[in-house]
Amino acid sequence: MATKQRGRPRSFDRETALEQAMRAFWEHGYEAVSIADLTRAMDIKAPSLYAAFGDKRSLFEEAIEAYARNYGVFTAKALSEAPTARRAADRLLHEAAVSHTLPGLPRGCMIISAATNCTEQSAEVVEALQKRRNKGIAFIESRIVTDVAAGVLPADTDAHALAVYTGAVLQGMSQQARDGADRATLEAVADVAMRAWPPERAQDRPA
Structure with a gap:
């Protein structure tokens, strides 16, 4: 939500500025991006940044939400829409191969890479992204557990290990992707990774 301001109306488009900030964080990471870097990327002055978005951490949190909404939504869709855990993982990994290599955008996943190599001062930022990643793994695990109970996956499937592996x-x-791997290479990696998943029992698959 935009911060209410008094006086002269804001002279920049907030969503465009947020998109530019998101890309800066996505490309360089939370700590590596300074307020000066952000104002240059967003083409605004520091007082406007603080008035519209609060401090750097608040801006980063909003940028993460924008990323999840505009570029990372495939993750939630894959995990919730696919009829089985195995097919959810297959869709997730193959769509990631596309998302991580979109032309004109920073490579890789912002939620994975934006808070690596942070100092203790940014511990809360790191923890927040860890929680997001762990939530995804926990959801994969829950889907696996459900399929094991339903007989779709073998009874001896290690749900936790398989989810963490994925x-x-x-x-x-x-x-x-950040190191330069292209879409085809990452799709091949996804194919190999899915071989670690046990096959589904065809007769028990949901219609």
Whole structure:
């Protein structure tokens, strides 16, 4: 929500400025981006930044929400819309290969990479992104547990290890994208990763 201001109306488009801030954080990470970097990227003055977005951390949190809403939404859709855990993971990893390599945007996933190598001063920022990532892994695990109970996946499936493995592959794909891996390479990685998943029992698959 925009901060209410008195006096002269804001002379910049808030959503455009937020998009530019998001890209700066996405490309360089939370700590590496200074207020001066942000004002240059957003093409506004520091007082306007503080008035519209609050401090740097508040701006980052809003940028993360914008990223999740505009670029990371495929994650929630894959995990919630696919009929089984295995197909959710397959969709998640293959759509990540596309999302991590979109032309004209920073490479990789902002939620994975934007708070790496942070100092203790940014511990709360790091923790907030860790919670987001762990929430995704927990949701994958819950889908696996459900499918094991329903007989869709084998009874001896290690739901926790398989979910963590899938999260690790997803995070690794993000880093590989930042290191220059292209979409085809990441799609091949997704194919290999899915071989670690046990096959579904065809007769028990949901219609």
